[in-house]
Amino acid sequence: MANEPQASGCCSTGASNPTGDGTENLLGAANDDMTTCPVMVGSPVSKKAAEAVGLYRDHEGERYYFCCGGCGPAFDSDPAKYAANMA
Secondary structure (H helix, E strand, O other): OOOOOOOOHHHHHHOOOOOOOOOOOOOOOOOEEEEEEOOOOOOOHHHHHHHHHOOOEEEEOEEEEEOOOOOOHHHHHHHHHHHHHOO
């Protein structure tokens, strides 16, 4: 069963976890530091934690923070579409 596919979505890969142990938590900061991921709408993200590991992009003067490593490339494919999710 160890080789069973995981649930679909960018966050199931563990790509944002530099240690590879599946335990990284980008949710552990104060509320004023929190935002949501524009790709995985509704997924909470700590701005400071996301910045620390490079999970963000700047688009048209705004910074967007991601919940996992798969969200940055998805955002890059259509920044305007994902930026609209934050409006």
